[in-house]
Each structure stands twice: as C-alpha cells, then as structure tokens.
Amino acid sequence: MRIAIVVARFNDFITERLLEGAKAALAEAGVTEDEVELLRVPGAFEIPMAAQRVAETGRVSAVVCLGCLIRGATPHFEYIASACAQGIIAASSMTGVPMSFGVLTTNSAEEALERAAPGPANKGREAAEAAIEMATLFARVGDGRS
Numbered sequence: 001m002r003i004a005i006v007v008a009r010f011n012d013f014i015t016e017r018l019l020e021g022a023k024a025a026l027a028e029a030g031v032t033e034d035e036v037e038l039l040r041v042p043g044a045f046e047i048p049m050a051a052q053r054v055a056e057t058g059r060v061s062a063v064v065c066l067g068c069l070i071r072g073a074t075p076h077f078e079y080i081a082s083a084c085a086q087g088i089i090a091a092s093s094m095t096g097v098p099m100s101f102g103v104l105t106t107n108s109a110e111e112a113l114e115r116a117a118p119g120p121a122n123k124g125r126e127a128a129e130a131a132i133e134m135a136t137l138f139a140r141v142g143d144g145r146s
C-alpha cells in the first residue's frame with residue numbers, strides 16, 4: 001500500500017513531531033519506507049494543493065495531511081484553518097482518494113506540543129492510522145467498475 005504524507009514546514013517544531021508519529025504508525029502497519037511518498041509544503045494553506053496533485057497521479061491509496069496552526073497574533077488563523085480543512089475534503093472528493101486530517105488548530109504552542117508528543121495521543125499517528133483504515137476500506141469496497 002503506497003501512502004503519501006503532505007507536511008507543512010510552518011511551525012516545523014510541531015509538524016516534524018507529527019511526521020514522526022505518522023511514520024511510526026505506518027511502519028507498525030507494515031508500510032515500508034519505500035511505500036511512503038513525502039511532500040513538504042510551505043504552510044497549511046498549501047496542503048490541499050499538494051494532496052490533490054499527488055492523489056491525481058494514482059500512485060497512492062491515501063494521503064496523510066499534517067500541519068499546525070497556532071492561534072495568536074495572526075488574523076490568518078481562521079482563514080487558513082478553514083481553507084485547509086475545506087480544501088482537503090474537496091481534494092479527497094475530487095480524486096476519490098481518502099485524505100486524513102492531521103492538522104492541529106490550537107490556542108497555544110503548549111497545546112500543540114501535547115498533541116504532538118510521542119505515543120498514542122500524537123495526532124500525526126492518529127491521522128496515519130485513519131488513512132490506512134480508509135485505504136483498506138476503499139480497497140474492500142472497490143470502485144464498482146470491476
């Protein structure tokens with residue numbers, strides 16, 4: 001099973017931890033490193049574009065989307081969070097490839113760190129597990145054309 005991970009560089013002190021959690025979950029599920037396609041993008045806003053592009057290649061069974069938005073001085077927060085979530089859903093609907101949402105939207109860096117800590121609460125791990133489950137489900141359901 002080939003899986004893509006799209007990870008934002010913005011707030012990389014968090015997103016790299018989400019990436020570690022996602023990679024660990026994929027490895028535990030038997031997905032080898034060769035079967036993981038990693039795409040880095042500038043920020044959460046760009047995640048849906050890259051997710052859609054890699055899904056359109058037909059190479060991957062699911063896309064894990066990882067990012068981190070920390071509410072603060074930026075008025076961008078709501079716009080980017082909304083564009084990211086809606087964009088991922090739209091990209092998944094348009095391509096038929098499941099995409100999971102491992103994008104943190106928190107009030108503080110502390111909250112983000114809690115959700116990016118190693119272990120079962122890591123949201124990158126959770127997103128990877130959801131992606132595998134959905135890819136497995138879709139493989140079982142089929143596309144109705146065979």
Ligand code: INI
Nearest residue numbers: 008010042043044045068069070074076
């Ligand atoms: N991108 C993030 O991933 N997280 C943020 O918290 C954030 N803030 O705060 O602005 C952010 N902005 C960058 C944005 O995602 C785009 O990369 C940028 O606007 C260029 O299109």
